[in-house]
Amino acid sequence: MAQEYDLVILGGGTGGYVAAIRASQLGLKTAVIEKEKLGGTCLHKGCIPSKALLRSAEVFATAKRGEEFGVMAKEVSINFGKVQERKNKIVGQLYQGVQHLMKQGKIDVYKGTGRILGPSIFSPMPGTISVEMNNGEENEIVIPKNVIIATGSRPRTLPGLEPDREFVLTSDEALEMEFLPKSIIILGGGIIGIEWASMLSDFGVDVTVIEYAERIIPTEDKEISREMHRQMKRKGVKIATSAKVLPETLQKGGGVIISAEVKGVQKEFKAEKILVSVGRLANVEGIGLENTEIQVENGCIAVNEYFQTKESHIYAIGDCIGGLQLAHVAAREGIVAVEHIAGQNPSRIDYSLVSKCIYSNPEAASVGFSEDEAKEKGYKVKVGKFSFRAIGKALVFGESDGFVKIVADEETDDILGVHMIGPHVTDMISEAGLARVLDASPWEVAHTIHPHPTLSEAIGEAALAVDGKAIHS
Ligand SMILES: Cc1cc2nc3c(=O)[nH]c(=O)nc-3n(C[C@H](O)[C@H](O)[C@H](O)COP(=O)(O)OP(=O)(O)OC[C@H]3O[C@@H](n4cnc5c(N)ncnc54)[C@H](O)[C@@H]3O)c2cc1C
Numbered sequence: 001m002a003q004e005y006d007l008v009i010l011g012g013g014t015g016g017y018v019a020a021i022r023a024s025q026l027g028l029k030t031a032v033i034e035k036e037k038l039g040g041t042c043l044h045k046g047c048i049p050s051k052a053l054l055r056s057a058e059v060f061a062t063a064k065r066g067e068e069f070g071v072m073a074k075e076v077s078i079n080f081g082k083v084q085e086r087k088n089k090i091v092g093q094l095y096q097g098v099q100h101l102m103k104q105g106k107i108d109v110y111k112g113t114g115r116i117l118g119p120s121i122f123s124p125m126p127g128t129i130s131v132e133m134n135n136g137e138e139n140e141i142v143i144p145k146n147v148i149i150a151t152g153s154r155p156r157t158l159p160g161l162e163p164d165r166e167f168v169l170t171s172d173e174a175l176e177m178e179f180l181p182k183s184i185i186i187l188g189g190g191i192i193g194i195e196w197a198s199m200l201s202d203f204g205v206d207v208t209v210i211e212y213a214e215r216i217i218p219t220e221d222k223e224i225s226r227e228m229h230r231q232m233k234r235k236g237v238k239i240a241t242s243a244k245v246l247p248e249t250l251q252k253g254g255g256v257i258i259s260a261e262v263k264g265v266q267k268e269f270k271a272e273k274i275l276v277s278v279g280r281l282a283n284v285e286g287i288g289l290e291n292t293e294i295q296v297e298n299g300c301i302a303v304n305e306y307f308q309t310k311e312s313h314i315y316a317i318g319d320c321i322g323g324l325q326l327a328h329v330a331a332r333e334g335i336v337a338v339e340h341i342a343g344q345n346p347s348r349i350d351y352s353l354v355s356k357c358i359y360s361n362p363e364a365a366s367v368g369f370s371e372d373e374a375k376e377k378g379y380k381v382k383v384g385k386f387s388f389r390a391i392g393k394a395l396v397f398g399e400s401d402g403f404v405k406i407v408a409d410e411e412t413d414d415i416l417g418v419h420m421i422g423p424h425v426t427d428m429i430s431e432a433g434l435a436r437v438l439d440a441s442p443w444e445v446a447h448t449i450h451p452h453p454t455l456s457e458a459i460g461e462a463a464l465a466v467d468g469k470a471i472h473s
Pocket of ligand 1: 014113115150171327418
């Protein structure tokens with residue numbers, strides 16, 4: 001018999017499962033339909049496994065520098081099987097946690113592929129969902145009052161560069177590699193591409209990054225891109241920018257050969273494998289959108305500020321609506337959508353307050369406008385910058401490259417953006433995020449006494465530097 005619910009969520013990734021927990025807290029009878037594994041991309045193919053590999057690479061890179069710290073370890077080497085084992089263990093532990101949370105919230109989980117049906121005998125409105133069960137049992141029908149589509153995204157590929165598991169990979173296949181290649185070409189110097197470049201280079205792989213834009217991590221402040229470029233090159237990563245890859249030149253055999261037009265000149269690149277990291281496509285196909293009035297714009301589901309689609313009882317959140325495709329964004333969107341469904345008055349998301357992190361070595365993190373963006377928006381800006389070189393804790397860590405940069409409005413004194421590159425900045429960015437939420441001025445940030453010795457002193461000093469008052473510069 002068809003089951004009825006207050007809310008059914010299509011997709012149990014970060015956005016979907018967090019929405020389900022919030023719905024259960026609010027007393028909604030809730031179900032999640034998941035065709036692969038609860039936790040989605042973030043837990044199984046994204047944030048967590050990639051950070052586990054990055055951590056192993058960082059430990060290896062640090063161990064090789066042991067002598068600098070007076071730690072004499074001979075013949076440090078990588079056992080990649082163990083690296084993968086550790087990654088899988090962490091993912092497994094968290095996967096159990098998510099399953100437990102579903103049970104605790106009394107959330108029904110359907111293991112299968114869901115598809116939205118149009119008006120039918122079950123309901124005069126579109127939104128009933130047919131679930132093709134993974135275990136081969138008969139299709140289930142679920143009848144929800146409300147639906148949240150949280151079907152996520154998948155790696156974008158380029159025609160002629162489809163993944164084959166051997167020579168051409170996306171991040172999905174790269175995470176499952178059994179052996180490290182000797183060399184790799186990474187197509188795309190965005191956030192995911194640079195994390196891979198950093199990790200593989202730290203593991204000792206010969207890495208070449210080919211980036212179409214004129215700089216790597218082009219969504220970040222220019223000075224952060226420049227510093228990341230410098231530090232990647234110092235590691236030995238080769239980087240070609242303003243480079244348009246020519247997929248039709250791909251040759252596969254003992255490895256790969258591919259050409260790119262670099263600043264107008266055709267160049268050939270050779271490696272054992274190629275990793276295509278050129279963005280992600282929203283999963284909007286095969287989920288029955290054609291049975292609804294829901295609109296798809298630029299490949300993503302169109303929604304309003306409360307994540308309602310054209311069918312006001314069907315919401316969409318996370319990677320499938322485009323924008324900032326990040327796990328913490330998907331989670332918050334899920335919470336806002338559920339609270340709206342429950343008749344609460346959730347505050348809308350201000351995307352300029354979302355922190356973005358790059359977990360490479362060095363790390364980078366930012367919140368708010370870059371210096372150029374702020375200027376383009378017509379702000380008269382003042383900038384404070386402080387290097388980790390003058391921060392005791394950074395020297396103690398043996399990682400003193402990088403800086404904190406604060407962009408502020410000269411007229412109102414509001415902080416417009418904070419940009420960091422260096423040790424542990426992904427853990428430090430939340431202070432800047434809070435400062436933005438509270439509309440803090442650089443003075444207020446500097447007035448917060450930062451404990452000594454900590455890396456966070458760089459934030460206090462950068463805030464002082466906005467008005468030329470940094471102490472240690
Ligand atoms: C390599 C990599 C590293 C990343 N690192 C970070 C990071 O460090 N920090 C960060 O914030 N973000 C990171 N991301 C992005 C992050 O993973 C996504 O933004 C996040 O997972 C989006 O959550 P979501 O719920 O929208 O979608 P997903 O997590 O993709 O979940 C969607 C779920 O829907 C299921 N599904 C799809 N269609 C159906 C259907 N018809 N029926 C049933 N189920 C269906 C899928 O199986 C999937 O489980 C990374 C991504 C990648 C690829």
